[in-house]
Amino acid sequence: MKIQTALIIAFLSASSLTAQNPIVQTWYTSDPAPMVSGDRLYVYTGHDEDRADFFWMYEWRCYSTADMVNWTDHGPLLSLESFSWADDRAWAAQTIERNGKFYWYVCAHSKLTNGMAIGVAVADSPTGPFRDALGKPLFDNGSWDNIDPTVFIDDDGQAWLFWGNPTINYARLNADMLSFDGEVRQVNQTEEGFGAPNMKERDRSKKYKDCYTEGPWILRRNVFPLNKKGKPAKKVQPLYYLLYAAGGIPEHIAYSTAPSLEGPWTYRGEIMPQEDTKSFTNHCGVADFRGHSYFFYHTGKLPGGGGFGRSAAVEEFTYNADGTFPIIHHTDEGVSPIGTLNPYERQEAETMAFSLGVKAENNDATGVFISDIQNGDYIKVREVDFGPSSPASFTASAASALQGGMIEVHLDSLKGQLVAKLNVPRTGGWEQWRTLSAKVEKKVEGKHDIFFAFRGNKGAKLFNFDWWKFE
Numbered sequence: 012m013k014i015q016t017a018l019i020i021a022f023l024s025a026s027s028l029t030a031q032n033p034i035v036q037t038w039y040t041s042d043p044a045p046m047v048s049g050d051r052l053y054v055y056t057g058h059d060e061d062r063a064d065f066f067w068m069y070e071w072r073c074y075s076t077a078d079m080v081n082w083t084d085h086g087p088l089l090s091l092e093s094f095s096w097a098d099d100r101a102w103a104a105q106t107i108e109r110n111g112k113f114y115w116y117v118c119a120h121s122k123l124t125n126g127m128a129i130g131v132a133v134a135d136s137p138t139g140p141f142r143d144a145l146g147k148p149l150f151d152n153g154s155w156d157n158i159d160p161t162v163f164i165d166d167d168g169q170a171w172l173f174w175g176n177p178t179i180n181y182a183r184l185n186a187d188m189l190s191f192d193g194e195v196r197q198v199n200q201t202e203e204g205f206g207a208p209n210m211k212e213r214d215r216s217k218k219y220k221d222c223y224t225e226g227p228w229i230l231r232r233n234v235f236p237l238n239k240k241g242k243p244a245k246k247v248q249p250l251y252y253l254l255y256a257a258g259g260i261p262e263h264i265a266y267s268t269a270p271s272l273e274g275p276w277t278y279r280g281e282i283m284p285q286e287d288t289k290s291f292t293n294h295c296g297v298a299d300f301r302g303h304s305y306f307f308y309h310t311g312k313l314p315g316g317g318g319f320g321r322s323a324a325v326e327e328f329t330y331n332a333d334g335t336f337p338i339i340h341h342t343d344e345g346v347s348p349i350g351t352l353n354p355y356e357r358q359e360a361e362t363m364a365f366s367l368g369v370k371a372e373n374n375d376a377t378g379v380f381i382s383d384i385q386n387g388d389y390i391k392v393r394e395v396d397f398g399p400s401s402p403a404s405f406t407a408s409a410a411s412a413l414q415g416g417m418i419e420v421h422l423d424s425l426k427g428q429l430v431a432k433l434n435v436p437r438t439g440g441w442e443q444w445r446t447l448s449a450k451v452e453k454k455v456e457g458k459h460d461i462f463f464a465f466r467g468n469k470g471a472k473l474f475n476f477d478w479w480k481f482e
Contacts, residue, residue, distance in 0.1 A: 030365060031345025033313050033322030034082050035074060037361075037371040037381075042103035042159075042226070043307040043323035045298035048113075048137045051075045052300045054307060055106045055115065056323050058087065063319040068101045071117060073138055078350030079300070079325070080393045084361040086373040088139045091119060094130050096148055098122040103159040103226060103294055106137070107188075109170070113137050114144070114188045116160040116172065124153035129160050129174060131189060144189050156180065159294070163229035163272075166249075171272055173253070176225030177210040181272070204267055204276035206257070221265050221278060226256040226294040229272070234334030250334050254282065254295050261291040264308065266336060282336045283308060291318045301349055304328055306339050351396040351458060360407075360476040364393040364460075372475075377442060381476040386416070389425060390463045390476075401454045402481035405431040410444045411474035413437060416467025418476070422459045430455050435474045444477055451481065 033040070039059035046053045053075045060067040070090035074082045089104075091097045097119035104117040113134045121128035128151035132141040150157060160174040162184070170184035172191075179198035182191045200209045206221025207213055213222070233247045251272050257265035263285035267276040283293065289311030296307040306326045311317040327346045328339050352358065360381040361371050368388030373379040381390065405420055415438070420431040433449040467473040 030343050031080060032324035032341070032343055033310065034325055034345065035084070035323060036313060036366045037084065037369060038072065039313065039316055039320045040072060040074070040323040041068070041309050041321040042294040043309060043325075044103070044105040044161075044296045045300075045305065045307050046106050046108065046137070047298055047300050048108050051077050051137075052079070052298060052305075053106070053137050054082075054296075054323060055104060057101060057103060059316075059320050061315070061320070065319055066100065066102065067319070069099075070101055071104050071115070074323075075137070078348050078352065078394060079303075079305070079346050080348040080364045081352055081362050082364070083359060084371045084379050085138045086371070086379045088134075089115060089117065089132055089141050093132060093141065094119060094143050095146065096121055096123050096128070096151075097130065100127065102127075105161050105296070107162045107164065107170075108137070109164060109188055111135065112188075113141075114162070115141055116149075116162050118158045118160055118174070121148055121151050121153075123148070124151050126151065126153040127155050127157040129157050129172070133189075149189070150182075150191075150195065159226045161227045161229050163231070165231065165272070171229065173227045173229055175227070177223065179223060179227060179253075179255075198274065198276065201276075202278075204274070204278055206265070206278045221257050221281075222259065223265075224256045224259055224262055226262075226292075228252075228254040228296050230254070230297055232330070232334055236333060252336075254297065256293050256295075257281075258285065261285050262293045264293055264295045264339075268334075279335060281338065282306070283339050283341065286341055288312060288341050289317055290321050292321070303346075303349060304330065305346065308341065310341060312343070348394045351394045352392060354395050354397055354402065354461075354481040357478050357480045358392070359478050360390065362392065363390045365391040369465075369476075374442065377444070377477060382441075384416070384465045384473045384476060385471065386465065386467050386469045386473065388465045392461045392463075394458060395461045396458045397455050397481070399456060401456055402451050404448050404482050405433060405451055405479070406446060406448045406482060407433055407479040408444050408446050408477040409433075409435045409474045410438045410440060410442055410477070411435055412439070412441045412443075413471065414468060414473075416465060416473030419464040419466060421462040421464055422455065423462075424460075425462050425464055427462065428453055438474075441475055448482075455481075 040056035070087040073085040099120040106115040115132040128148035133144040134141040207219035254266040256262040264283040309321040313322040370383040415435040418433040421427040
């Protein structure tokens with residue numbers, strides 16, 4: 012069902028001038044897990060269903076970017092139906108690349124043991140197609156603790172998998188990434204290591220500094236630790252980081268560090284404090300991309316969202332000199348662009364910086380496309396570089412089973428200069444695509460944000476939108 016209240020439209024229309032968070036507006040996208048491959052950064056997410064009153068989650072989605080502001084929707088690449096042993100709760104997951112293959116570690120409810128289980132899918136591309144690599148869970152002991160897997164490959168090639176709530180389970184992965192090298196073990200949580208001991212050992216009358224809850228994320232950096240005089244040491248040392256949702260409900264993000272993935276761990280404090288994000292959970296991931304460090308998390312701040320309707324967001328940050336994390340606050344503005352978009356190449360309609368009202372759908376024939384377009388909806392694309400010469404025409408692929416509508420192309424804002432108007436006629440079906448062109452009526456040079464404003468009969472679905480380019 013489409014969100015159409017005047018308040019929501021006014022909020023999104025105003026905030027779109029500066030907003031980059033949440034990074035996806037067409038669906039709710041929880042538990043973001045970033046991965047860099049080649050010249051793109053991919054984010055693998057869960058999907059909270061619209062109007063949910065619990066964690067209604069049945070598929071996992073993927074988005075990617077080359078410039079950190081325009082995100083391409085690659086659709087739902089995995090679902091519960093991908094795993095014959097799973098029947099509910101497609102919760103947090105993470106993907107990693109090794110030897111040209113991509114391994115997606117998920118958790119889901121197991122119909123084999125009636126607990127949560129860890130599974131793994133594999134593909135030859137970061138966008139699939141993915142398939143269940145084992146035909147059975149990687150780990151399934153009937154426990155409800157088996158959630159939120161995070162995967163990491165150390166500099167020596169050893170791969171590790173961590174997961175769990177309220178326990179922290181971990182195991183070495185064999186080189187095939189599909190089996191464990193040895194037994195599954197648990198991190199011994201202590202006050203020194205995590206702010207509080209293991210849940211079963213906590214004294215309810217005592218107020219602890221913090222506590223591990225769920226959503227682990229593992230990373231390693233080589234740092235110059237500070238000596239007793241507060242100056243960086245001369246010798247680089249590896250430092251392992253375990254980031255996690257902490258504090259119970261509501262959650263914040265905290266972290267611990269260790270000289271080895273097997274400890275000993277030292278609690279380091281908060282990274283993202285508990286703030287008014289409209290979500291009582293949080294789940295983080297960290298990635299370095301093109302010389303920048305990014306912190307991903309989720310909020311409930313998309314209109315209609317909340318604790319069961321969460322959306323991925325991102326902030327840029329810089330590590331402190333001693334390798335520790337700074338405090339990172341959530342923002343609506345998000346991050347700055349680190350690249351541009353070429354309007355003279357075919358661009359998918361589902362590549363966008365911000366949108367109002369529309370949804371993304373997919374099928375086997377077309378792939379992902381933009382749907383549920385109604386009068387007043389729009390898509391914003393940032394950092395579009397036209398160069399020194401103005402284009403002559405605007406071309407797009409669209410489909411309509413009914414009366415169609417119009418795409419207005421504006422520069423820099425919804426009320427900015429109108430440079431092209433493309434009429435979309437009835438094409439005979441919602442997926443009967445036609446390539447349509449319109450004259451560029453005003454000179455366009457240099458770099459601009461582009462707004463595709465959709466016009467037509469009020470209250471009706473107008474058309475679907477697949478791709479566009481200038482010529």
